[in-house]
Amino acid sequence: MITIKDIAARLKVSPSTVGRALADDSRISAATKQRVIEVASEMGYVANLAARMMRGVSSNLVGLVLPDIRNGFYSTIAHALSKCLEGGGFQLTLSETDDDRLTELHHIRELTSANVAGIIIVPTARPHPESVKLLKALPHIQLLRRHAALGEQWFGIDDTEAIYEATNHLVQLGHHRIGYVGGTDDLPTGSARLKGFHKALPRDETVVPAFVHLGAPGSVDFGREATRRLLSLTTPPTAIVAASVQTTQGVLEELTVQGVHAPDDLSVVGFGDEMGFRWWGPGLTTVGLPVSDLATACGLWFVHHIKQHSFTSAPYTSISPATLIVRGSTRQLGAVSGETANSPLHDTAN
């Protein structure tokens, strides 16, 4: 391994001069800098990160903490962030929490001791107090979900509006007995979406409790289970709103298994736009989310502030809007087959 000492010896200057030249210190002559840089690259010098870190400089590692990378949502985010951070000279580390606060804590501890430059996190419902403490000492941003204790720096989507759009679309089509399958309201996203659901229902309408099913948003099985329950009611709903990617998957799977056809038997609106959603039945009407753009914006902001050392805890919030993508899985209540022909090939976004 080539060290600055080696370079110094070769150039017959002191190690500190070399160090300063490499750091582009203002009080080193241009000529010396020039020579140092030449020799350094010639000898194949690579700075020793460990040594640098020991001097208090943080690493070029950025921790990404999220529930489960297999969720298309999160892998899109990881990809976009990876690209942004790479541009800024950072490396992404991946930590999966499985929505468990202790796993989350464990990972945050690890990241802290690895001296990461910062953390981008999709927090669990109730982060452990120690996680909160550790994060306070680090530059960090919350993504998608926001927990008050973790600060005001957040990039997310307008969850309430997204589900409002979805539900309202059904209401406009004449549905009033609408089932809801989504995340528990202890999660900020879960409660925001549920709020959107309620907001879209006509005022005088009493929400039927049996129509609302809340569970783990990351669980496909919960989606299936909830759908099963909804279908087995004596007067089942005429439409279903799924309020997370995985519950959408669960709903679709269960409907397929039970041979329930959309939109003839039931209208369905999903959440997110995974590859397969457009292929399901007549094409799934769903809420499209600008996840990639969101992550890119977040990454750029992060890199910018880290580089400027301007990572204050000043509140910053960015809310991206969702758009409803109308395909074939929703229809006017009571309309017969073929009346509103939505081809899956000609999506309508509004």
Next chain:
Amino acid sequence: MITIKDIAARLKVSPSTVGRALADDSRISAATKQRVIEVASEMGYVANLAARMMRGVSSNLVGLVLPDIRNGFYSTIAHALSKCLEGGGFQLTLSETDDDRLTELHHIRELTSANVAGIIIVPTARPHPESVKLLKALPHIQLLRRHAALGEQWFGIDDTEAIYEATNHLVQLGHHRIGYVGGTDDLPTGSARLKGFHKALPRDETVVPAFVHLGAPGSVDFGREATRRLLSLTTPPTAIVAASVQTTQGVLEELTVQGVHAPDDLSVVGFGDEMGFRWWGPGLTTVGLPVSDLATACGLWFVHHIKQHSFTSAPYTSISPATLIVRGSTRQLGAVSGETANSPLHDTAN
């Protein structure tokens, strides 16, 4: 930050005693160890990785280098590995190459200078000589793809057999004009799959060159383009084999757009079993791959050998078999609608 000195001062012993106790050194009395460990956790001591690394010990970071995390294949792998490595006390870092050898090199350089414990890599077609050199100095395993220069430590699937099964299934159904849309044969996976395709075709059959389309395996657009070409031939194929996840997606999208229905107009076999594949048309007949198991096996092996310091370059190869999942998108050549009723709900795996 709490250091071993702080602990030493509190316990009135020397720093080295503390260090040794924490390292579970044999010549420290059990009693002292006990007290040290207690006080350490009580004070919230976290070892400083930087300092440790400077002493030559490698970090607890393991680099995962792959083309694109958005591919369901790779996110499944990342998830499984993350779990395994977490169990072994390691942290995963994510590097995307986009199948570009220079990006790959860049990442490998970064990982090297970050002193990673090892690298798990899905290599590009022709890794840069310097990448090869750098990897030689590090514990590493290849995943899915294998490049000879990178050594003999490999976990993968039997690509030839996988595509053989897929193609042979079509041949058994009477098809002999079969299109192939897959990755270029400069990639080991691409060439192995193409080999499986040829192997399944009847000996006396001349392969029609216009039926074979090779391109970037990670490109959905290539899949669409190739399908477009196949369909525009004067005598188009009666069946298509897609030989990568993304090309499968492209093929399916293009068929949908062009209004070509499987299995009536054309039989299709896909690669991999992404969420949406079962929902496409009559359900996609496809090659199922034990990706998660593969990655888990790889992760366990990796952790084991790193921990045992037994990371020799002795060849080790693990080949997992693929299984054909028969759904509705394939049918006996010439059979009319409804003849072979494959419900998407009752998959047949053989």
Next chain:
DNA sequence: CTGAAAGCGCTAACAT
């Protein structure tokens, strides 16, 4: 403008 020297936290050889 450049050099000398201290020290970051930890480990390991060398003493007790």
Next chain:
DNA sequence: ATGTTAGCGCTTTCAG
């Protein structure tokens, strides 16, 4: 069984 000491490669005062 424990303590002392030196040094990993780098940054950063403090002196020239």
